[in-house]
Amino acid sequence: xxxxxxxxxxxxxxxxxxxxxxxxxxxxxxxxxxxxxxxxxxxxxxxxxxxxxxxxxxxxxxxxxxxxxxxxxxxxxxxxxxxxxxxx
Numbered sequence: 001x002x003x004x005x006x007x008x009x010x011x012x013x014x015x016x017x018x019x020x021x022x023x024x025x026x027x028x029x030x031x032x033x034x035x036x037x038x039x040x041x042x043x044x045x046x047x048x049x050x051x052x053x054x055x056x057x058x059x060x061x062x063x064x065x066x067x068x069x070x071x072x073x074x075x076x077x078x079x080x081x082x083x084x085x086x087x088x
Contacts, residue, residue: 008034008042009066031064039063 012031018024032042041061045054067087076083 008032008039012064012066030060031066032060033064033066 009032014029014031016027016029018026021027030044033039039062041059041063043059044057046057047054070086070088073085074083
């Protein structure tokens with residue numbers, strides 16, 4: 001049985017620091033999430049011609065863990081062992 005495509009949350013795009021990548025390569029990380037616990041992932045397509053055509057870039061399996069900050073992050077030492085990051 002084919003399911004109805006899920007309405008995912010707005011994807012998050014992150015260009016990580018080179019120190020976090022393999023061989024310090026330039027990378028683009030994409031986090032995709034959905035509140036539905038049965039969400040299984042998606043196929044990522046890319047267009048280099050303004051949307052006239054698309055090619056498969058890759059597949060994301062599962063759902064990223066995402067949330068919204070519920071309060072400001074207080075100033076603290078680095079590393080901060082005192083303050084908690086409040087996320088909903």
